[in-house]
Amino acid sequence: MIQVRELDQKGAGRIGLGAGLGLAGAIVAIVVPAIFLFIAADHPIGFLTIDTTFIQVNSILVLAGAILLLLSLFFYRRSFSALRRVDPRFYVASVLCILGSLGFLLLLVAAAIVVGDSSSLLACVKGSPSHALSCLESGEPFGAVTSILGFLLGWIGGVGIMIGLFIAGNRFRSGSLGASAFFYGLLLIILLIPLASLFVSIPYDSYLLLLSPVFALIAPGLALGGAAATRERLVPV
Numbered sequence: 001m002i003q004v005r006e007l008d009q010k011g012a013g014r015i016g017l018g019a020g021l022g023l024a025g026a027i028v029a030i031v032v033p034a035i036f037l038f039i040a041a042d043h044p045i046g047f048l049t050i051d052t053t054f055i056q057v058n059s060i061l062v063l064a065g066a067i068l069l070l071l072s073l074f075f076y077r078r079s080f081s082a083l084r085r086v087d088p089r090f091y092v093a094s095v096l097c098i099l100g101s102l103g104f105l106l107l108l109v110a111a112a113i114v115v116g117d118s119s120s121l122l123a124c125v126k127g128s129p130s131h132a133l134s135c136l137e138s139g140e141p142f143g144a145v146t147s148i149l150g151f152l153l154g155w156i157g158g159v160g161i162m163i164g165l166f167i168a169g170n171r172f173r174s175g176s177l178g179a180s181a182f183f184y185g186l187l188l189i190i191l192l193i194p195l196a197s198l199f200v201s202i203p204y205d206s207y208l209l210l211l212s213p214v215f216a217l218i219a220p221g222l223a224l225g226g227a228a229a230t231r232e233r234l235v236p237v
Helices: 006-042 052-083 088-116 119-127 129-139 141-172 175-191 205-209 211-233
Strands: 002-004 234-236
Touching: 006 052, 006 141, 006 211, 006 234, 052 088, 052 141, 088 141, 141 175, 141 211, 175 211, 205 211, 211 234
Parallel strands: 002 234
Antiparallel strands: none
């Protein structure tokens, strides 16, 4: 049992909400589209063939997932904002999550652009599915700039989540929260590949990206379990 303040209980509860929404958002925005894209690129069959409809469906999934991830960041930020009132170490995590929220708003705009003009991206994506961002850059410069800026800010928000969960794991002596911070860090590294591929050639980048759905499930899953276990051990002073 851990002797804590009431704000610690609120913080742990909001971490659980953020993690649950993050898990749902990861499934919708990362896991399902990644599976669809892998099958369509290597073993096209039926609906899973790269065409205009396929791109539109995946864009809608990313749009829905971005909304869930935006809500996830909101609750993570609320959690860290509550916890920083009893532990100033959470201040940086809270600020970074605000920047991340702005990033996901920009990603929503970019996803809407793709849904509205998917035909021009089709031929490019067929030739190199893992370089979808480069294809967007050639067809919709505004959408590409918005995507890159949104991605960078969203990535910064992910750093905020990682830092906040690491501190929470230390404060509440929760191995699950600490482990979730570690896997969020691995996910952030993997997610840099599409951006880096705009400037340099990365061998086997498609296969490295296959790790992102795995880490995208493990990281919030551990945070969700850790938050639930932590709340059970908290005893307000």
